[in-house]
Amino acid sequence: MWQSWYNWLEERFGYQRLKEFLTSGVTSRSHRWRYVWASGLTFVFAIQVLTGILLMFAYSPGSASAWGSVYFVQYELPFGWLVRGLHHFAAEAMIVLMAAYLLHLGLTGMHLPPGEAVWWTALLLFAATMATDLTGNPLPWDQKAYWALQVELNIIGGIPGLGPLLQYWILGGTEAGQLTLTRLYALHVVVLPVVLAFLLLSHHLALRRYLQQEEKMDSENGTRSHGRWRPQVARVVLLVILASLCLIPQAMPLNSHHDRPAGQEPASDTAETRAWLRWAYLGRSGCGAALEAPADPNVDYPIARPKWTYWFLFQLRKSLEGPWASWATVFGPVVVLLVLFVLPLAGRGRARWWIHCVSVVLLLVLATAIAGLTAWAWWNDYGPSASAEKFQEELHKQRDRAQRAIQLAARGIPVEGPAELLRRDPRTRGRELYQTHCATCHGFGTLIPVKNAVAPDLHNFGTQDWIYQLLQRMRDETSVESQVMPQMASWLRREYERAARADARAQKAGEPPQATARLEEDLKRIAAWLAAHPRRAVPQEGPQRQAFEQDTSAFARGYLAYETHCLRCHVYSGIGGGDTNGPDLTGYGDADWLRGLLHAPYSRQYYGPSVVRWSRLANPRSWMPAFRDTENANAQLWQRDWERTWNELEQMVPENDEKREQRLQAMRRVCTTLHLSELDRELIIRFVLNDDRLVFGGPAVLP
């Protein structure tokens, strides 16, 4: 039955002829090592085509979608890490193979007639492979790809004449972005693979003709042909080398891990604990090709490097200076390629032997130079030197960013693009903003240490421990805390002194001393209560009040302690204060409270009355300025708000004060307003409150 089916196929299509054509050139001579390279290249090319097609099922070329789709392949699709890793490492293997092949051809003199077609197609293949690689590298659109592309395109732009035009065309304008990606994509997935396939076919044909020639010469000269067992061994060895080239680098978990925050795992992930599924998602453990943080032109990237296969060019450019530099990197390789190209033309007839010698020397020098330059580049970045240390430090910073971006991407990437992940992440962007806007006065634990801080450290701000520690530090007269909040501090010291006196009295009377312990207990309760950012109103009279006083919850205990100690100066939920107008404690330390504080720290609700008191001093220490958007549409509104607050403050200074004018001037100086956009403010607030959610346009949130 198969036979008849086969016969029908043969009769209608004549496949046999094609098969004959394809296998006709195979002779015992095709088992020599030098012929194995071409088969190896074809094999790797086939892998590239297959994995490339697979990647195309998920990849989306676009500056807002490319990184997300590559992230998706790497971390969310089963075996996506393997497919992408194969495509990545096989590309490197192909370049290495090409280089080794050319070297082999040149050293054995196979590039000279009658092998010039073999040599030329091989050289063109090499160039086409490089071009395919160069157009493929930027496609993930991560930081590394983006900045390497900038450099590469600037080099291209440096070519006199056509350069700027070519640069403009590839970029699709003047900036790298949407069109750049689609153009590179079209070149990478259609144009160049077709060219490569055509060149590979031509190369095989040329190689076959060369074999026939060689065989003819052998039979004429009576030279013995080579052993029969070689083909299998050669193929097995080559296959093993290729497979390990592609697979071993993947198995090394060197890249960003994909640790989802607890509670973020999708329901189906529970099934992934099964062993074989763990293989499918090995990319999450850092295996496969690397993916850096999304491309972001706003973020400095001082470690732009090409792929290691081009390090020699990079190093060449770096070690040369002046106008020669661009000449050497652009024309150097072109000239070398041209020389290699014309070698066979010179190697005709009697000159053959000489040209062979020249080629050997030339190729060995080239290979040594490339290897040396590559090693030099490696040494500069990974060796024991100060610049390498700097490079490593920056590399780690970028890896941290990548890690964070990937962690955030697990929750989904916003429509605005993956760069927004880090731009709206309190832990990344919020920290940077804190550094710029807050760290002149406030430290932040060990993360952002500030020398000579003039305001409290805000690490763990608003937690029970932080509040309690703040109170304890106020007991020390020299501490920053007691200097910025002198009234609160002196009250606290008085309380402790009074408790100590009561303890001494009790000791004298022979009773156990309890006052200090009780005070500390109360402070702890207040700290715990405040750490919950209380906003709930408390019944002030009637049976509800009685029930509340019997309540043993932390809220009730904390509130009652507050009532005993703080109510006189601090307002809570509209009650209390009056005495010295301390800050309102309703919702103390939550995002809303902080928002109000940043918006107008000089308002009556926050530290306004203190500002008035401060103005009595000849030289007030720097006071917290207001931070708000002074450029948006609401700026006018805030201005009016400020005037109202200023009137309030002005009234707090007695009319008969003899130094009234000086005091008002001092107050004005203290009440400055600095610009801070709403997004930046929210990022800082979330960073301070250790709230990990991304910020999307003001207070709206993404879980």
Added chain:
Amino acid sequence: MSEATPVNLPDHARDTTGTAVNKAAHDRRSFLKWVWGGLKTALAALLGVPALIYLADVGRRQRPLRGFRRVARLSDILQHGKTSATTGKRIYEVVVRETRRDAWMIHPNQVLGRVWLVHDPNQKIEPNDPQSALVAFSAVCPHLGCSVRYDAMDDRFSCPCHAGVFDLSGQVLEGPPPRPMDRLQVRLVPDKSSSTNPPDYFVEVDYQEFVPDIPQAIPRS
């Protein structure tokens, strides 16, 4: 495909001279052939199986999770709902919003679906079991998925696509729908911050979609 055709012979089975090969060499060659074949198969499997799993990509992404979502307050229905002329019931449409996940992208606050709330103000509210006083219907027509709307003139629900008509309890009055409107689970949660008397409630609906155009209401998986 006969052995006699030289072109069909594998490389290793041939000798340059064309003479027969001895047995030892033949054994060695068949062993190598076996190794080569095995390697090829292993490599094909190593790449092919993951490739297929990668392409199949099954069951990874899901519909938004089920669960009760807050859609309105009871007072909203009383204030803004349309009043049925015949029964005095209040009819109010609400939108259920949810974060949608589209492959790697996330779209916050997207419309998951629309729900018709039918509230009978004369019935007593039982927060735990409000079924008699408050009913939630999915606005998706059980026929082919168009949006059902409330027709105040005739005091009934109607679907504009194929003229399906339902009464206020969701039963089919006319047209092609194979089953009544799909009822969704609904519950009332007391609003602790409200100071009104009687106290206000939050209306929460467990939104889900059902397979269209069959007589039974089967949730979509």
